[in-house]
Amino acid sequence: xxxxxxxxxxxxxxxxxxxxxxxxxxxxxxxxxxxxxxxxxxxxxxxxxxxxxxxxxxxxxxxxxxxxxxxxxxxxxxxxxxxxxxxxxxxxxxxxxxxxxxxxxxxxxxxxxxx
Numbered sequence: 001x002x003x004x005x006x007x008x009x010x011x012x013x014x015x016x017x018x019x020x021x022x023x024x025x026x027x028x029x030x031x032x033x034x035x036x037x038x039x040x041x042x043x044x045x046x047x048x049x050x051x052x053x054x055x056x057x058x059x060x061x062x063x064x065x066x067x068x069x070x071x072x073x074x075x076x077x078x079x080x081x082x083x084x085x086x087x088x089x090x091x092x093x094x095x096x097x098x099x100x101x102x103x104x105x106x107x108x109x110x111x112x113x114x115x
Contacts, residue, residue: 019027024035033039039047071077 019030022030028034032043073081
C-alpha cells in the first residue's frame with residue numbers, strides 16, 4: 001500500500017513538471033477541464049476523493065514545557081545554575097565549620113540571591 005502511494009505521488013509530480021511548456025489546449029486536455037466551465041462536478045468530486053481537501057496542514061509546534069526546560073538548562077543558564085549551587089554548598093560548609101550560626105558570614109547567600 002505504501003509503495004503504491006509513493007509511486008502515485010512520484011507519478012503525480014513527474015506529470016506536472018512540464019505544464020509550463022504545454023499550450024493551453026494541451027493543458028486543458030491533460031487536466032481534463034475547460035476554460036469556460038471549469039471542472040465538472042463529478043470530476044471535482046473524484047479529485048477531492050483522490051487527493052483530499054485543498055487545505056494547509058498545521059505546523060508542528062514545540063510544547064511549552066520543552067521550551068521552558070530548554071531555556072532553563074542551556075547555555076549561560078547552566079552556568080548560573082552551577083554558580084548558585086556552589087554558593088549554597090560553600091555557605092553550608094562555612095555554616096557548619098563555625099561554632100555558632102551567627103558567626104557564619106552570609107556573603108555566599110547574598111551571592112546566591114544575586115545569581
